């Protein structure tokens with residue numbers, strides 16, 4: 517049972533040595549195991565009915581393959597566990613802070629490093645320090661929490677993805693890019709209103725799609741011309757680095773670290789949800805060039821996060837994040853990570869599903885509207901598919917469609933659709949093996965056979981905000 521090799525992977529000396537073997541293996545062996553809950557489909561059907569068909573209500577012990585998110589769900593390495601033991605729990609000036617500080621400084625080139633408990637805390641602090649009401653922030657696409665923090669400061673978040681990002685089937689090597697013409701246009705016409713610009717790498721909200729160095733450079737240059745700060749929301753920076761290395765001319769022989777360093781050198785600061793590419797179960801940081809901004813944030817953070825050398829984290833967390841940030845740039849890991857995600861995408865496609873392409877770094881998205889032709893958007897095809905995947909194979913996925921992103925018009929009471937009806941399968945890092953994925957793909961063939969009989973869903977309880985978390989549903993029979 518092996519991941520098959522593809523041709524789009526840059527060759528290296530090591531690969532020439534291994535040229536006879538075409539398989540990409542998990543580049544780790546397993547030292548500690550955790551049982552995988554195995555249930556019958558009858559049991560699962562009972563549990564999901566009990567949960568009123570909302571997968572967020574499922575207990576994790578009822579889920580065999582948890583593809584709800586890649587956030588905070590990574591396996592830590594032996595080195596990370598070892599680092600936990602040497603964590604320094606001093607309130608101020610912890611040794612573990614200085615270790616993390618050095619690693620982040622070397623990686624990003626930014627001198628001022630501020631730990632925080634999650635990525636969204638960094639966003640909150642940055643918005644608090646930099647934003648005034650009525651200002652504008654521009655991004656390739658804002659992640660939900662980024663947008664929420666900007667809107668809470670009474671500012672406006674504008675997304676400028678490239679046109680290709682809107683088409684699920686158009687192949688573009690860097691679908692996460694920003695539309696630089698539109699950026700230039702807004703900065704030329706309403707530049708005064710713009711507070712700062714964000715590049716999210718990879719671009720989570722358009723499907724974990726990468727940003728090219730060329731695009732990042734163009735955006736940085738426009739920001740410089742207009743005197744605007746550029747920040748990188750770098751939750752999945754290493755996955756982005758691998759896409760640059762394997763898809764962008766001129767980068768094939770560069771080290772992953774030097775590509776990352778070049779990305780960060782183009783910006784004025786960055787923040788990270790370390791629950792993603794730092795293999796953390798919790799954590800984050802903010803790193804900035806400007807001493808004055810860092811000082812202001814350090815003052816603000818004491819109220820919500822804690823003293824600036826721990827930022828809401830235990831010393832042991834700081835220590836293990838420092839290790840994770842180094843491990844994530846290992847080529848063997850990244851080659852496996854990106855390839856294994858694509859492997860699931862190919863398998864789902866072969867099973868007959870319409871899948872968003874090219875495949876992103878951390879998740880595969882099924883186009884549910886295209887995959888279940890008999891269900892209209894207002895019967896929530898993504899939800900229907902997520903229930904079928906759970907009942908049939910024990911997979912927990914998440915609808916990213918009109919339940920999560922649509923809304924009810926407060927005046928007319930009419931439901932408003934989202935742009936797309938997607939089902940997301942996000943893949944935790946270093947957690948599942950190929951035999952797990954093969955099982956899921958086999959199960960996907962069974963789900964595909966049930967498509968003509970899959971029911972739509974309706975709300976039986978519809979919360980006014982963030983409704984996907986607490987809504988209750990019934991099948992339409």
Ligand SMILES: *Cc1c(COP(=O)(O)O)cnc(C)c1O
Nearest residue numbers: 634635636659661720751789791
């Ligand atoms: C997860 C994420 C965040 C928010 O980070 P948390 O650690 O969940 O608070 C911000 N931006 C991006 C791109 C993310 O993926």
